[in-house]
Amino acid sequence: MRVLVIGSGAREHAIVARLAADRDVGELVAAPGNPGISRLARTLPVDVGDVDALLALADREQIDFTVVGPELPLSLGVADRFAAEGRLLFGPTAAAARLESSKAFAKAFMARHGMPTARFHTCHSLDEGLAVLRSGEFGVPVVLKADGLAAGKGVVIAESRDAAEAAMVAAMGERKFGAAGERLVIEECLTGPEVSFFLVCDGRTAVPIGSAQDHKRIFDDDRGPNTGGMGAFAPSPLLDAALEARVRREIVEPAMTGMVAEGHPFSGFLYVGLMLTSYGPKVIEFNARLGDPETQVVLPLIDEPLLPLLVAGATGGLRQSTVRLGRDRLTGVVLASRGYPESSESGQEIAGLDRAEALEGVSVYHAGTAKRDGRVVTAGGRVLTVVGRGADYAESIARAYAGVQEISFDGMQYRRDIGRKAIAAIHRI
Numbered sequence: 082m083r084v085l086v087i088g089s090g091a092r093e094h095a096i097v098a099r100l101a102a103d104r105d106v107g108e109l110v111a112a113p114g115n116p117g118i119s120r121l122a123r124t125l126p127v128d129v130g131d132v133d134a135l136l137a138l139a140d141r142e143q144i145d146f147t148v149v150g151p152e153l154p155l156s157l158g159v160a161d162r163f164a165a166e167g168r169l170l171f172g173p174t175a176a177a178a179r180l181e182s183s184k185a186f187a188k189a190f191m192a193r194h195g196m197p198t199a200r201f202h203t204c205h206s207l208d209e210g211l212a213v214l215r216s217g218e219f220g221v222p223v224v225l226k227a228d229g230l231a232a233g234k235g236v237v238i239a240e241s242r243d244a245a246e247a248a249m250v251a252a253m254g255e256r257k258f259g260a261a262g263e264r265l266v267i268e269e270c271l272t273g274p275e276v277s278f279f280l281v282c283d284g285r286t287a288v289p290i291g292s293a294q295d296h297k298r299i300f301d302d303d304r305g306p307n308t309g310g311m312g313a314f315a316p317s318p319l320l321d322a323a324l325e326a327r328v329r330r331e332i333v334e335p336a337m338t339g340m341v342a343e344g345h346p347f348s349g350f351l352y353v354g355l356m357l358t359s360y361g362p363k364v365i366e367f368n369a370r371l372g373d374p375e376t377q378v379v380l381p382l383i384d385e386p387l388l389p390l391l392v393a394g395a396t397g398g399l400r401q402s403t404v405r406l407g408r409d410r411l412t413g414v415v416l417a418s419r420g421y422p423e424s425s426e427s428g429q430e431i432a433g434l435d436r437a438e439a440l441e442g443v444s445v446y447h448a449g450t451a452k453r454d455g456r457v458v459t460a461g462g463r464v465l466t467v468v469g470r471g472a473d474y475a476e477s478i479a480r481a482y483a484g485v486q487e488i489s490f491d492g493m494q495y496r497r498d499i500g501r502k503a504i505a506a507i508h509r510i
Contacts, residue, residue, distance in 0.1 A: 082388065085139055086111045086122065087129055087159070088150025091415075091448035091466045092373035094118050096150060098446070099380045103388045110142055116457050117447025132159045139168055147171065148391060149349070152230055152370050156182035160349075171395040173369050176345040180336075180367040181352075184226045184235075184266045187367050194339035196332050198364040199224070199268040199356075207253040210265055214245050221245065224268040227252055229261030234422060236307055238270060273358040274502070275365065276317045277375050278328060280353070281390055283399040284346035287333050288390070289325065290404050291382055292317040293375040294502060299422060301498045308422040309463055312499030314412045314474065315378035318506045319357060328355065328362050336367070348394055377446045377466045378411035412477040412500040413468040414485050418449065419492025421462035425449070429459040429490040436487040442470040442477070443484040459490055474503040 084106050086097050094117045100106050101121045112135065114124030125142075127134050130153050139147055147163060149155055149172035158175035172178075179186040185203045192198075202218070204210035214223070223245050227235030235258050239245035252262035277295055280287040293315035299305040320328070332353060340347040352368035352375075371379070380387070384407045393399045418425040431450065434457060438445050446468065449461020465488065469480030478500035485495060 082106060082145045083108045083110070083143060084388070085142065085144040085147040086150060087135060087147065087154055089113045089115050089118075089129070090150065090373055091446040091463070092371055092376040093150040094446040094448070095377045095380050096148060096371070097122050098444070099383065099387050100148070103386045105386065105388050110144065112138055115447045116450050116452050117445070129154050130157060132157050132162050135159055136162055136166060136168070139163070140166075145169065146388075146392060146395070150370065152178070152181055152368065155349070155369050156230060169392070169395055171349055171391045173347050173349040174345060177340055177347045177349075178369040180347070181369040182230055183228055184366070185228045185264050188266055190339060190343075191364060194335045196335050196364055197361060199271050201266055201268045203228075204253070204265045204267060207249065210249045210253060210267065211246060213267055214242060214249065219267055219269055222270040224270050225249060225252065226266040226268065227258045227262040228264035228266060229258070231258040231261045234258075234307065234309070235261055238307075271356040271358050271363055271365070273356050274319055274506075276320050276355045276357060277313075277372055278320065278325070278353040278355060279371060279375070279379055280333060280351045281394045281399070281404075282337065282347050282349060282351050283394045283397045284348045285337060285341060285397070286399040287329075287337050287351060288399055288401060288404055289329070291315055291379040291406060292320040292325075293372070293379050294319070295372060295375055296496060296499055299496075301496050306422055308417070310372070310374045311415045311417065311496045312413055312466075313375045313378050314410070314477070314500045314503045315375065315382060316406070316410075318503055324357075324362065328353065332362070332364055348397070373448070374413045374415050374466045377468050378413045381411060381444070381468070381470065382407045382409065409470050409472060410474045410477045410503070411468055411470050412474065412481040412503075413466045414481050414495055414499045415463050416465045416467065416485065416488060416493055416495050417463050418459050418461065419494065421494065425462035426492050427451075427458070427460050428453070429492060431457045431459060431464070431488065431490045433487040433489055437467060437484040440480065440484055440487070442480040444468045444470070445484065445488075464490070464493075474500055474507070
């Protein structure tokens with residue numbers, strides 16, 4: 082089977098690496114890919130936001146099956162276009178992908194179907210938003226979310242009303258996030274540990290494929306601004322069998338049946354972002370694709386062929402209720418450019434990649450990288466994810482950071498506490 086993977090980040094590198102191990106995969110093509118992906122698949126230049134170009138590429142390359150990595154093409158209807166042309170693709174329709182592409186839709190959907198989530202108010206104008214903040218309805222800290230896609234940077238946790246108002250003016254008045262901030266969701270600030278839960282869906286059935294814990298803040302001990310993610314570990318020790326069953330019963334099943342009832346069955350990867358509050362698990366957000374950097378630590382733990390599972394999801398043919406998972410523990414550390422998340426430097430030569438990958442239990446996934454004069458250089462904010470694999474969290478953490486120590490580029494920054502929460506959680510259990 083000729084398989085196309087759409088995307089160019091570390092998430093897509095992890096997808097390609099996992100599919101490359103499946104015997105049913107004939108040729109792997111990635112569009113546009115990156116230097117790391119190019120070692121496993123043929124890469125072709127394409128704009129992931131150009132649905133016509135993606136369809137033309139699939140036609141030209143005689144692709145049998147397509148897997149979509151990033152959210153943008155899903156929100157633009159790539160699944161709808163491929164389906165209309167009779168091409169098999171794993172990913173939700175644009176209408177179903179609104180679970181991620183519109184925070185306002187997702188919150189209203191959760192309310193309609195009784196899913197536990199934070200109390201919220203959707204604001205359609207700056208004046209409305211400021212009035213809600215000044216009413217004291219939500220207090221502080223308070224969470225502000227841009228309605229549309231904002232590359233993982235559209236969420237602000239404001240510690241004071243002044244900070245909340247400033248963030249609202251930036252989003253709705255100054256259009257910091259462009260059209261994504263035309264509407265803004267105000268939420269009460271939930272407290273508790275966060276867990277990411279991932280499933281493969283076929284429109285009616287949802288099969289869990291693992292859990293992880295992400296680290297969104299730029300600095301150690303969860304300080305500083307939110308990023309797209311600075312590291313992750315898997316599986317989460319907090320999501321035991323009983324809690325997973327509760328999440329499936331109270332959140333996943335209502336989401337799947339709700340989408341069917343509203344005429345938009347959800348097929349594809351479903352990411353459920355959870356806050357484990359003192360009142361039970363609540364939904365922070367849904368994503369219509371795998372997370373980054375969680376993918377890099379979740380997919381390698383699947384201990385069975387991935388391609389048949391995804392094809393079954395795309396064709397409505399899921400017949401299993403579980404996926405076989407390995408017993409190892411994985412920790413992934415993101416290496417970012419100087420200035421990230423507000424800005425990033427490009428063109429810095431990356432040294433030590435081969436040495437890191439030669440270490441036992443270490444894998445390196447490329448994100449913001451490029452080739453220049455035969456050298457791998459930085460080309461974005463998040464540059465690499467270095468993943469360590471071990472029999473326990475301590476071993477996986479040690480291996481991940483051993484890999485990090487082999488890699489260098491000017492301005493490289495990373496957190497030094499990835500995985501610490503896993504060990505702390507085990508000690509509390």
